[in-house]
Amino acid sequence: MGGPLVVVYDRGAASGAEIAVGLRELGPVVFLVNPSAHTRRTGEVLRRLGDVVPLTGDRAADLAAVRRLAPAAVLTFSEPMLPVTARLADALDLPFHSVATTGLLTDKVRQRERLRRHGVDDVRSRPLSSIEDWPAVRDHVGLPAVVKPVHGQGSRNTYVVTDDATAYRVLAPLLPAGRVSTVLVEELLVGRPGGPFGDYVSVESHHGPQGLRHLAVTGKFPLVPPFRETGQFWPAAVTDAERQEILDLATRALTALDLGPGLTHTEIKLTGRGPRIIEVNGRLGGHINELARHAAGVDVVRLAGQLALGQPVTVPPVDQPGKVHFQHNTLAPVEPCELLSVSGAAEVRRIDGIDGFRAYARPGDRFEADVMTRHLDLLWGHCDRHTDLPALLDEAQHRICYEFRLGDGVRRLSAAELHRGWR
Amino acid sequence: MSDTTQAMVEIWQAHLGDQPVGPDDDFYALGGDSLIALRVVADANARGIPIELRDLLYFPTVSELVAALADRDGWPGPDGPDGRSGPGDRDDGGQDDQPFGLLDPYDRALMPAGVCDAWPASALQVGLIYLTEASGDPRLYQDLVGVEVAGPFDGALFTAALAALCDRHPALRSSFDLGSYSVPAQLLWSTVEPPLTVEHAATAEPATRWRATQLSQAIDWGHPPVLRCHVAALPDSFHLTVAVHHAVLDGWSYARLCYELLALYDAALTGRPADLPLPPVTGQRDFLRLERAALDSPEAADYWQAEADVPGLLLDRGRFGGAADPRELLTFEIGDTLLAGLRTAAAAIGVPLKSLVLGCHVRALSTWTGRDRDVVTGLTVNGRPETAGADLLIGLFLNTVPVRIPVVPDDLAELCRRTLAAEQRGMRHRRYPLARIEQRLGRPPFDVAFNFTHFHVYDGLARLSAIRPGAWWAFDKASFPFMVDFMIDSRDFGTAVAVAYDPDLFDKAQATAYLERYRDALHAVAGMTT
Numbered sequence: 028m029g030g031p032l033v034v035v036y037d038r039g040a041a042s043g044a045e046i047a048v049g050l051r052e053l054g055p056v057v058f059l060v061n062p063s064a065h066t067r068r069t070g071e072v073l074r075r076l077g078d079v080v081p082l083t084g085d086r087a088a089d090l091a092a093v094r095r096l097a098p099a100a101v102l103t104f105s106e107p108m109l110p111v112t113a114r115l116a117d118a119l120d121l122p123f124h125s126v127a128t129t130g131l132l133t134d135k136v137r138q139r140e141r142l143r144r145h146g147v148d149d150v151r152s153r154p155l156s157s158i159e160d161w162p163a164v165r166d167h168v169g170l171p172a173v174v175k176p177v178h179g180q181g182s183r184n185t186y187v188v189t190d191d192a193t194a195y196r197v198l199a200p201l202l203p204a205g206r207v208s209t210v211l212v213e214e215l216l217v218g219r220p221g222g223p224f225g226d227y228v229s230v231e232s233h234h235g236p237q238g239l240r241h242l243a244v245t246g247k248f249p250l251v252p253p254f255r256e257t258g259q260f261w262p263a264a265v266t267d268a269e270r271q272e273i274l275d276l277a278t279r280a281l282t283a284l285d286l287g288p289g290l291t292h293t294e295i296k297l298t299g300r301g302p303r304i305i306e307v308n309g310r311l312g313g314h315i316n317e318l319a320r321h322a323a324g325v326d327v328v329r330l331a332g333q334l335a336l337g338q339p340v341t342v343p344p345v346d347q348p349g350k351v352h353f354q355h356n357t358l359a360p361v362e363p364c365e366l367l368s369v370s371g372a373a374e375v376r377r378i379d380g381i382d383g384f385r386a387y388a389r390p391g392d393r394f395e396a397d398v399m400t401r402h403l404d405l406l407w408g409h410c411d412r413h414t415d416l417p418a419l420l421d422e423a424q425h426r427i428c429y430e431f432r433l434g435d436g437v438r439r440l441s442a443a444e445l446h447r448g449w450r
Numbered sequence: 451m452s453d454t455t456q457a458m459v460e461i462w463q464a465h466l467g468d469q470p471v472g473p474d475d476d477f478y479a480l481g482g483d484s485l486i487a488l489r490v491v492a493d494a495n496a497r498g499i500p501i502e503l504r505d506l507l508y509f510p511t512v513s514e515l516v517a518a519l520a521d522r523d524g525w526p527g528p529d530g531p532d533g534r535s536g537p538g539d540r541d542d543g544g545q546d547d548q549p550f551g552l553l554d555p556y557d558r559a560l561m562p563a564g565v566c567d568a569w570p571a572s573a574l575q576v577g578l579i580y581l582t583e584a585s586g587d588p589r590l591y592q593d594l595v596g597v598e599v600a601g602p603f604d605g606a607l608f609t610a611a612l613a614a615l616c617d618r619h620p621a622l623r624s625s626f627d628l629g630s631y632s633v634p635a636q637l638l639w640s641t642v643e644p645p646l647t648v649e650h651a652a653t654a655e656p657a658t659r660w661r662a663t664q665l666s667q668a669i670d671w672g673h674p675p676v677l678r679c680h681v682a683a684l685p686d687s688f689h690l691t692v693a694v695h696h697a698v699l700d701g702w703s704y705a706r707l708c709y710e711l712l713a714l715y716d717a718a719l720t721g722r723p724a725d726l727p728l729p730p731v732t733g734q735r736d737f738l739r740l741e742r743a744a745l746d747s748p749e750a751a752d753y754w755q756a757e758a759d760v761p762g763l764l765l766d767r768g769r770f771g772g773a774a775d776p777r778e779l780l781t782f783e784i785g786d787t788l789l790a791g792l793r794t795a796a797a798a799i800g801v802p803l804k805s806l807v808l809g810c811h812v813r814a815l816s817t818w819t820g821r822d823r824d825v826v827t828g829l830t831v832n833g834r835p836e837t838a839g840a841d842l843l844i845g846l847f848l849n850t851v852p853v854r855i856p857v858v859p860d861d862l863a864e865l866c867r868r869t870l871a872a873e874q875r876g877m878r879h880r881r882y883p884l885a886r887i888e889q890r891l892g893r894p895p896f897d898v899a900f901n902f903t904h905f906h907v908y909d910g911l912a913r914l915s916a917i918r919p920g921a922w923w924a925f926d927k928a929s930f931p932f933m934v935d936f937m938i939d940s941r942d943f944g945t946a947v948a949v950a951y952d953p954d955l956f957d958k959a960q961a962t963a964y965l966e967r968y969r970d971a972l973h974a975v976a977g978m979t980t
Contacts, residue, residue: 031756043484044483044487044507047504047507048504048507048508051504051508054752055752057856069484069485071488072484072485072487072488072503074867074871075488075503075504075871075874076504076507077875078854078872081857081859092823092857095824372467372469372481373467373470376469376480382476382479383478383480384479385478385479385482385483386481407479
């Protein structure tokens with residue numbers, strides 16, 4: 028009898044429920060829970076799905092607690108939990124990315140540096156710790172540029188800077204005088220025209236005893252400015268040649284990072300010069316497990332569990348041509364508001380090709396002003412061809428209606444209007 | 451659509467915004483998430499549908515969920531044994547439910563005359579008998595209950611009441627044979643001589659003497675009936691004592707037995723019908739099927755192995771292995787104020803009273819042993835089949851299983867919640883026999899066991915009119931080295947905690963130290979100071 032699978036848990040790419048379902052046949056699950064608003068809210072659920080052990084932040088105590096569990100595996104689906112997980116796996120001699128590799132996966136400055144040294148990609152980038160150094164960094168990187176956090180995930184706190192004035196406005200709160208902080212400044216990768224679809228993709232891969240394998244190239248719906256993500260689909264709408272280029276680039280990037288066993292999620296921009304690395308993440312991609320279960324009946328959480336146990340895995344690519352499977356999110360308004368009602372859920376579920384609709388936001392939820400990705404819902408479904416997708420989405424988005432109280436009164440907005448930016 | 455399906459559809463509808471729900475709709479696709487799932491599970495449990503959160507996650511449509519339920523435990527549906535998906539509807543059910551249906555035909559051919567039915571003895575029954583024999587201690591697993599009853603004693607009417615009781619419950623007409631058949635068997639006899647001894651006296655002395663004599667000799671479990679009754683009849687009252695081997699019945703059944711015997715006798719005296727509902731006929735067979743399913747479940751075996759496979763809490767595993775001799779007893783009374791405080795705290799924390807006092811027990815164990823990780827306690831659990839009227843069955847439907855709390859938090863409320871969660875996780879495997887857990891582990895899976903009892907069936911005694919039960923007395927002896935009983939309204943102690951321990955393994959100071967810590971934890975959770 029092996030010990031439990033210890034999942035270092037906080038908000039991440041897989042929910043407690045997905046983890047419990049995915050790992051259920053591999054062994055008992057212990058959630059090593061980082062204290063946060065998310066885990067306070069979901070604690071009751073986690074406790075019913077496995078044992079819950081709190082993470083205290085005291086490294087020695089946490090290690091001792093995990094050691095007593097005699098785990099068969101340690102893994103995580105949460106980006107901020109990668110360093111803790113790597114340290115635990117290292118101390119317990121369990122399969123995971125090494126501590127050094129985890130440093131490369133979570134520190135985008137060091138990641139860029141490593142990729143450059145290995146000749147994988149030459150995106151111009153520089154760390155910036157003081158506003159005074161902006162001119163030098165600008166001269167190296169060029170304009171337009173992107174300012175983003177060194178650590179972190181998704182599009183949070185990512186800004187496009189087109190001139191010095193914008194740069195100083197963006198950087199002032201990010202690099203406050205008297206505090207040590209660093210941001211990453213990189214050249215803005217300009218995408219090639221993508222038609223109705225986004226100019227970037229992600230590659231879902233796994234690395235285990237049999238080496239590196241790619242599960243899928245994930246197509247994306249267009250970003251809403253500045254970097255708000257609105258959904259994804261399989262297979263990506265790329266030509267066979269482009270797909271091969273994308274996979275080759277991902278292979279070179281992942282090989283350069285000395286990966287341990289586990290999943291990766293590599294974001295790639297499709298530019299006029301060919302695919303370029305946006306960033307490599309050492310974990311499952313957001314919503315990818317749900318997509319894989321719907322599209323191919325493959326549980327990627329289970330796959331992660333097997334890899335963490337050191338088991339060999341065989342999974343065919345899950346982004347098979349012949350049917351398009353998609354997920355789409357409605358973005359919350361960027362201005363402060365309160366959600367009053369959601370309607371149309373039952374109607375949208377009746378549309379041929381729509382497989383499910385789940386509202387994340389509940390009436391009474393309040394939203395602060397924020398221009399970053401903030402999803403109100405998740406809609407998923409399928410169709411035969413990529414060309415069918417825009418019409419199907421449009422129909423669905425017109426059925427879903429949100430009612431908000433805004434600064435100037437109450438407004439009913441369809442998902443389609445919210446998507447377009449209704450002002 | 452079956453009743454269970456219909457009920458689940460209604461529950462989903464109530465929690466998913468009153469939209470149309472079909473049995474094949476996916477919970478998540480309809481907008482469900484795990485917090486909504488918690489409410490669905492609570493509602494389903496309230497309607498008697500035994501699902502857990504993970505069931506809903508693993509089986510996200512009503513059809514899958516209901517099918518999974520039907521496959522499990524022989525659960526008969528919320529309407530009891532007559533439900534459409536019950537064990538009686540299984541393809542092999544008709545055969546199994548015939549007399550001797552669970553035994554090999556060769557065994558049946560060897561049955562002595564007078565045996566009307568037989569079935570394999572359960573793992574726990576075999577285990578208890580084995581321990582009794584191996585210990586050489588005649589008191590071990592011999593359960594005695596005595597009561598002083600105000601009112602007339604009529605020998606003929608009382609004998610008739612005892613005979614009626616034995617008619618109602620096959621277990622009271624049973625004996626065990628562990629060697630003659632291909633499996634250890636419990637034999638049910640068509641009739642038994644009512645096992646009653648009556649002594650007329652001026653004092654209760656004969657009762658005291660009979661109890662002492664009874665405890666000095668082991669109960670012969672090989673000859674029917676394994677039940678013995680003694681009455682010391684005084685002019686206006688009588689002292690009744692019942693002795694049974696624990697392999698025949700559990701504590702709840704014992705309470706049922708005492709209540710029914712007195713109710714039948716009261717009815718005979720008054721000439722009114724006793725109005726006792728009949729227990730379900732397939733009860734023991736259902737239990738055996740459930741135990742068999744648990745035994746066949748590798749998931750259950752792995753679950754308990756994982757739950758118990760941590761360093762022992764107290765005892766040197768090299769030195770101690772077999773049956774202990776818990777002959778010393780310490781108790782403390784809970785009192786109405788503390789009990790009320792505990793009930794209020796349980797409601798505020800959102801856990802049943804049982805989990806609250808179990809959580810306090812875990813806290814006491816933790817401070818007593820200086821361990822805040824991997825605290826394991828045994829917990830006595832009820833394995834009765836979930837059929838209507840299962841509470842009317844007299845038999846042995848218990849198990850004691852390890853419950854592990856990986857980390858004992860400082861916050862007592864949080865500890866109680868974790869304890870409840872740990873109990874719930876083990877629920878589906880609760881019928882996997884303790885002996886098997888111990889066998890695989892190579893040692894007893896816990897040093898300390900905990901039992902929570904509230905035998906409210908005794909409340910019915912207040913309705914008797916011709917007789918009035920007064921003071922109660924009881925004796926029982928298990929083989930756990932350290933057994934903690936939290937009793938609500940018990941006949942002999944009232945609402946109290948009793949600790950039975952083996953003085954060869956624990957000294958009195960140690961046992962007292964535990965008891966004080968337990969009392970402190972109970973007061974603390976109730977917001978009271980000691």
